[in-house]
Every structure is written in C-alpha cells, then in structure tokens.
Amino acid sequence: MTSFTQSTGTLVPLTATSPSAQAPSFTRSLPWIEDVAKIAPRDARALSKLFFDQLQFLEEGTHEYQYARNTLIEMNQTLVRFAASRFRNRGSGEMDDIVQVGTIGLIKAIDRFDLSRGVEFTSFAIPCIVGEIKRYFRDTTWAVHVPRRLQELRIDLARAKEELESDLGREPTVRELAAQLTLSVEEIIDGLVAANGYTADSLDPPRDTSDGLVRQRSRTYVDTVGGCDxxxxxxxxxxxxxxxxxxxxxxxxxxxxxxxxxxxxxxxxxxxxxxxxxxxxxxxxxxxxxxxxxxxxxx
CATH class of the missing domain: 1.10.10.10 (Winged helix-like DNA-binding domain superfamily/Winged helix DNA-binding domain)
Incomplete structure (x- = not known):
C-alpha cells in the first residue's frame, strides 16, 4: 500500500489484515482520508484510480461502498469548479446553483465510469459535468423555447464576446464574432436574436415617466401595449x-x-x-x- 505524507492530507494506509485504529472499522482495502480538502490535485488523481479500482469489488449499499463513492465525489470537486468556471459570465449569484448541478454531473460520471476502458476519469467526467450544467440552463432558465443548438451558441457567444472585448477594447462586431467562432454571419445573428429569449421582463413594473422635475402618473409597460389587430x-x-x-x-x-x-x-x-x-x-x-x-x- 502506498504511503501518503501530511502535505497531501492526513491519510492512514490500511490493509485487509492490519486496519488502523484511526479509521472506521468498515474500511479494509482503502486508505482513510480525514481531510479531503488537503489532498493535492496530483495525489487526488492517483487516489481516484485506487478508489475506482476497489469500488468495482465493493457491494453497493455497504458502508465501505458509500465511503469510497463519497470520497471520490469530494476528491473531484475541483473538476466541478473547473467546469463551472466556463459559465462565470452568468453572474456570481448563480454560481452556487451551477456548482450544485455540476456535482450531480460528477456523481453520474462516477457511477458510470469504467476503469477497464483505460480512459482517464478527468477526460470522462468533464463532458458529463458540462453536459449536466447545459441541460440545467436549457431546461430551467430560458424564458421562451429556443432550439438547443442556439442555446449552446449563446454560451459560446458570451465567452467570445468577453474575450474580444478584452483584446479590442470595444464591443466586437458580428463579423468579428463570426471569425472568432468560425461560423457564418447568419449563424451569429441567429444566436444573438435567440439570446433575447433567455430572460423576459414583466409588463407590470412601473416605467420611469419623470419629466424634468415633474413626475408624471406612474404607468406600466402593459399600458403602452396596443390592442388586438x-x-x-x-x-x-x-x-x-x-x-x-x-x-x-x-x-x-x-x-x-x-x-x-x-x-x-x-x-x-x-x-x-x-x-x-x-x-x-x-x-x-x-x-x-x-x-x-x-x-x-x-x-
């Protein structure tokens, strides 16, 4: 069993014949990790392989199975934060929800991961996490129905716009966005128009109808809506x-x-x-x- 130092977290190596007194009695073939937050990303990757290797032999529903699964979830929270950072332009107030949804994607990735395929868990998990976050936005945050292709394009447009504004010092044109994303001008226009369906304003809030120092009678947007044709x-x-x-x-x-x-x-x-x-x-x-x-x- 590999030994781990204090710098990578307080880990107690365990074997089937010599369990540590510091670890719960249900652990046998896995190291007991007291503080997952102290594990370095490099060690987390090695430990994940160890936990996945043992998870396939553990009986689902047992305390040891739950320990291995929960530890994998905690050790790989950095993947969730990395994936969630792609959606930071949506505002800090929504980031907690994004991380929670991303964690659901991580859990699904852990439950579906097959170590025998020879694929790194990171490569498998990131698409699962990002996909779960995108589904969350597609299903719950759009004010009107917009095709999935255009919903995903809105995210790419927001990121490209942010990058170009930083480089150019001004708002990019449609052609510059098209060149950045290797898309046609028509596709960019469709994406920009569809983005208007992400949020909707209420017709009830009063409009600012002040005229100089004289404030006019409060009106709402619905007051300005015309009659039926x-x-x-x-x-x-x-x-x-x-x-x-x-x-x-x-x-x-x-x-x-x-x-x-x-x-x-x-x-x-x-x-x-x-x-x-x-x-x-x-x-x-x-x-x-x-x-x-x-x-x-x-x-």
Whole structure:
C-alpha cells in the first residue's frame, strides 16, 4: 500500500489484515482520508484510480461502498469548479446553483465510469459535468423555447464576446464574432436574436415617466401595449391554407394561381388551359370545396 505524507492530507494506509485504529472499522482495502480538502490535485488523481479500482469489488449499499463513492465525489470537486468556471459570465449569484448541478454531473460520471476502458476519469467526467450544467440552463432558465443548438451558441457567444472585448477594447462586431467562432454571419445573428429569449421582463413594473422635475402618473409597460389587430386571425388561416394548397395537384394549384393570383376570369383560364369556361367553373367549385373542408377540419 502506498504511503501518503501530511502535505497531501492526513491519510492512514490500511490493509485487509492490519486496519488502523484511526479509521472506521468498515474500511479494509482503502486508505482513510480525514481531510479531503488537503489532498493535492496530483495525489487526488492517483487516489481516484485506487478508489475506482476497489469500488468495482465493493457491494453497493455497504458502508465501505458509500465511503469510497463519497470520497471520490469530494476528491473531484475541483473538476466541478473547473467546469463551472466556463459559465462565470452568468453572474456570481448563480454560481452556487451551477456548482450544485455540476456535482450531480460528477456523481453520474462516477457511477458510470469504467476503469477497464483505460480512459482517464478527468477526460470522462468533464463532458458529463458540462453536459449536466447545459441541460440545467436549457431546461430551467430560458424564458421562451429556443432550439438547443442556439442555446449552446449563446454560451459560446458570451465567452467570445468577453474575450474580444478584452483584446479590442470595444464591443466586437458580428463579423468579428463570426471569425472568432468560425461560423457564418447568419449563424451569429441567429444566436444573438435567440439570446433575447433567455430572460423576459414583466409588463407590470412601473416605467420611469419623470419629466424634468415633474413626475408624471406612474404607468406600466402593459399600458403602452396596443390592442388586438382584428386581422391577426388571418395569419393562422393563411398558414393553414398554404399547407392545403401544397397538397393539391399541379393543375389545381395552377387554376387557383390564375384565378386568385392573376385575377383571371374563368373564360381566360379556360383559354389558357384549353378547357371550356363551364369545365373551369366545375373545377373551381370542387377545389374551393376541398380547401374549405380542410380549413374547417384544421380548426
């Protein structure tokens, strides 16, 4: 069993045959760590391998299993703090929540880690922790629904903007952000627009309506909101109609386009298509009835 000095924490080497009096009776093959906070990161990595190696042979639910698992969680809190630092631009008041969520990701990583794969635990754990934090922001902090791709882009934009502002001494342009993130200008614009959905202001707080030394009657933002546009319902109708038109045959769509798009008469349409005016009239009646039925069923 490897010995550890006081500089890396108070560790008591244990063996199966000679347990230390300073350690609880349930420990057998693991060193007892009195103060995890004193362990240097380098030693924490070596100890983690030792604890993972023993954890796979311990029975879940036993005191020794819980000791090994909890010690791994405490020893690797530096990974959580490292991952959480990527989100520091969100404000110090939220950092405690980020660390707590990151710790959940760490616990999941510990429970899923397989030492036999030959992968360093650090390489496996960091993506798990960051992924858990991103899911937290995606699921709980956005005021409106925004695609996951744009939610993650908002984080990258905030970090790139902070770096460029530090280098340039001014706010970066869209093109400079695009070059920094190796994205197109259109993608950057989409990300900036989507970022507006991260928070939403209430309509109830009063506005500052002071005019010089004379303070006007307090008003809220909702006082400035206009009334409903009577034609707004047509927007839904147009969307529904567009879908129905897409399912028409090519000739039927052509007739609708000539009649209502170019405002041609039935006789003119018949001449265009080589049909009689009577035949065009019957076709229009059928097409409009089909569209009307579709509109009513959609609503």
């Amino acid at each position: 009577p034609a707004i319902e047509l927007v839904d109708d147009f969307h529904a109609l567009a879908s129905l038109l897409a399912h028409l045959g090519e000739r039927d769509r052509r007739i609708i386009q000539l009649r209502f798009g170019q405002e041609m008469t039935q006789s003119e349409i018949g001449h265009e298509l080589g049909c009689s005016q009577m035949h065009i009239s019957r076709l229009l009646t059928r097409i409009l009835a089909q569209l009307r039925t579709g509109m009513l069923s959609d609503h």
